[in-house]
Amino acid sequence: MSKKLFKNARLKGSQKLTDILVENEKFKKISPCQDKEKSNLEQIDLKGKLVLPPYVEPHIHLDYVYSISTTDFKNKSGTLIEGIQKWSEIKHDRSVEEVKEKARIAINKEILSGIQYVRTHVDVTEPNLTSLKAMLELREEYKDAITMQIVAFPQEGMYSYQYGDKLVEEAIHMGADVIGAIPHYEFTKELGELSLKKVFELAMKYDKLIDVHCDEIDDEESRFVESLATLAYLNSMGERTTASHTCAMGSYNNAYANKLFRILKLSNINFISCPTENMHLQGKGDTYPKRRGVTRVPELLDAGLNVCFAQDSISDPWYPLGSGNLMNILDAGIHISQLTTMEQIYNALDLITINGAKTMYIHDRYGIQEGHDANFIVLDSSDEYDAVRERAGVICSIRKGEYLFKKSPESYETKLQILK
Ligand SMILES: [Zn+2]
Structure with a gap:
């Protein structure tokens, strides 16, 4: 049985962070997990980033x-x-x-x-x-x-x-x-x-x-x-x-x-x-x-x-x-x-x-809801307003609980102290 915990997710429309438990390709639970539930689970920290359906x-x-x-x-x-x-x-x-x-x-x-x-x-x-x-x-x-x-x-x-x-x-x-x-x-x-x-x-x-x-x-x-x-x-x-x-x-x-x-x-x-x-x-x-x-x-x-x-x-x-x-x-x-x-x-x-x-008439099986396929994306933003204003990129896309891709954080080099 494959189980993963995506913790510290920021869902659209909510100010609080939550956890997303994925089991056997589906969303099992979308709410904060207790410490005992987390033990022996693969844990991925989303660090407060905005999580959306794909x-x-x-x-x-x-x-x-x-x-x-x-x-x-x-x-x-x-x-x-x-x-x-x-x-x-x-x-x-x-x-x-x-x-x-x-x-x-x-x-x-x-x-x-x-x-x-x-x-x-x-x-x-x-x-x-x-x-x-x-x-x-x-x-x-x-x-x-x-x-x-x-x-x-x-x-x-x-x-x-x-x-x-x-x-x-x-x-x-x-x-x-x-x-x-x-x-x-x-x-x-x-x-x-x-x-x-x-x-x-x-x-x-x-x-x-x-x-x-x-x-x-x-x-x-x-x-x-x-x-x-x-x-x-x-x-x-x-x-x-x-x-x-x-x-x-x-x-x-x-x-x-x-x-x-x-x-x-x-x-x-x-x-x-x-x-x-x-x-x-x-x-x-x-x-x-x-x-x-x-x-x-x-x-x-x-x-x-x-x-x-x-x-x-x-x-x-x-x-x-x-x-x-x-x-x-x-x-x-x-x-x-x-x-x-x-x-x-x-x-x-x-x-x-x-x-x-x-x-597309797929709304009955689309979205971050318990029981649906565990499909979602994570944006490089912590808020929907900033995401739109900054045209935030997608840092990872997950389908049935597995990564389609995961991007490394953007980095740059500069000699300007003020930009460091
Ligand atoms: Zn056309």
Whole structure:
């Protein structure tokens, strides 16, 4: 029987230190232990550092990572539409092994930044389903280090790409966990609406989750989120449904937004905002004032809806940057969304932890609770406010009671007495 005691842990929302007893890969006890309980136990002193459930990356495209030349970012307009076109030109020339090789670099970076849960949107609008085959293999290869959900995502359209709907269904048969769509990219509004109906039809037929790239455009008339929320509400699928991006919501007039929020609240769907990606992609048709490109994050949170942040891209035809580090995304996201009251800063870490877990629909087994898998991270900070302000790094990540990694404390050399 393997037993470990992680002592002097600072849990989020608590000023007191506690102990975390792990037994047989699970959290056995989360409260101070008596001396007699500690004897004969392996003990690890966390020295008052902040302990969180692992970071959750709910929206990334691991089959696209590092697919651009670092000297020639071919998407000259820097828009979503040109990104899809450039991707379409290169995606047929890749082998399963190549996709896996590049994705491993990104996954390893994600693990080393404290992520243990990933939802990856995989392009299935390609007859050989190369991306999907690669991701299915990686989901298995990495299962002891990360929990991966795969979205069957029709990047070029459920109906605007030949047999897109059939490819999505084939991807489900091959093992995809979540069904995607991209209604704002379909040739017509009608096809966009049809794609949403298809998503729900498939999700209910195969008992799958839903995550739609929804209204990722500055067009204030792109209103697919109202249809997505309505379908989720009518089919009682809200908690299993996610709207990614919803950038157009940042362009809606307030009269429409007020009306929209009624069905959003009734539906209880989840929202993912990709702040760095959409700051980069959106507003490209504007002069000044220039739109920010992100959805109404504080308003959604105030309405009691679940919102989380995600990276989306790492060096692909849509976005030339990205490192897999969610603390960078959080920092950008709270600035662009103006989530900067003290209360919002204290709660900001929820946007890359529990809110992401809720979106991935894993919240019943996620978190630092007795009986759950002993998965957690330790930040180089003793307080959630400082952690966010300083963009604290993750000093160790633990899964089922074992270290995925442990970092040495940072050190530096200096001749300046004042810095010593
Ligand atoms: Zn995406």
